[in-house]
Amino acid sequence: MIFKTLPKYNLLYKKLLRLKVNPLNNNKFLRLQIESETPKTVRKKISGQIIEIKIIIRRFEEIAKFKKKKWSQFLRLLIKTTKFFQKYKPYTFNHYNSYKFASQGNSFKKKFKKELLAKKTFNYFYGGLLRKYLKKQISEIYLSKQDRNSGNLSIEFFESRLDSVLVRAKFCPTIKDAKQLIAHKHIKVNKQVEKNYSYILKQGDLIQIKSKSLKLVKTRLNSQFKERFDFIFWPTVPSYLHVNYKTFDVIFGGVKNFNFSTSFNFKNNNDLVVSSYYRH
Secondary structure: OOOOOOOOOOOHHHHHHOOOOOHHHOOOOEEEEEEEEEEEEEEEEEOOEEEEEEEEEEEEEEEEOOOOHHHHHHHHHHHHHOOHHHHHOOEEEOOEEEOOOHHHOOOHHHHHHHHHHHHHHHHHHOOOOOHHHHHHHHHHHHHOOOOOOHHHHHHHHHHOEHHHHHHHOOOOOOHHHHHHHHHOOOEEEOOEEOOOOOOEOOOOOEEEEOHHHHHHHHHHHHHHHHHOHHHHHOOOOOOOEEEEOOOOEEEEOOOOOOOOHHHOOOOOOHHHHHHHHHHO
């Protein structure tokens, strides 16, 4: 008894998955035809003069190539989902710009990965802050930037925190140690004990260590110098901090328009961090 083998037909969606480009952006099944042309006058400023330029805006209509009945349902869906502005112009979805060719670094996945990496790096650098706190503070910074770079404003704000200043003054090796010192009431601001490690310092504020806690900080610094002597020498104490290592006092200066390039041992896009936290 002879069995006749039937030819294997792969499903259509499996064929489309093997395409290197997005099938919704591919003109394999559709072609464009000019539907209408409308003239429009645009004003452009060229070398200080406003010049009127006439342009023609063309509206295209998508027409199916394949007329067979088996393609009708698929082509109806394709024509419905692929519009002109999606196919040939960059379109916006949830504040992400996407182009026809994802290989150019404009895909949603790459943009999301880039933003997530920038946010996590910024967050861990300042000791793993809560997302709610970051979103609240950064949203206020974004809305009140006043023609200044929002990335620089965010750094100025977080470098004015009490725990960040203790690390920059070399009193503590990490943000975590600085938070521990503040929480255990070892730090005074303007001669008053401060328990809030997110306290924002102002110009002229005096930061001191309690007399009973001086021995603890000195032993920590000595042990840190033996383990990591490079931490003491580099990066140097920023110029907006006036530190007296005999009495362990710090006077906080102005951080406005200060160059923080030496304070970071990595490169991060802080403007992207601010805009991402504000949107999401």
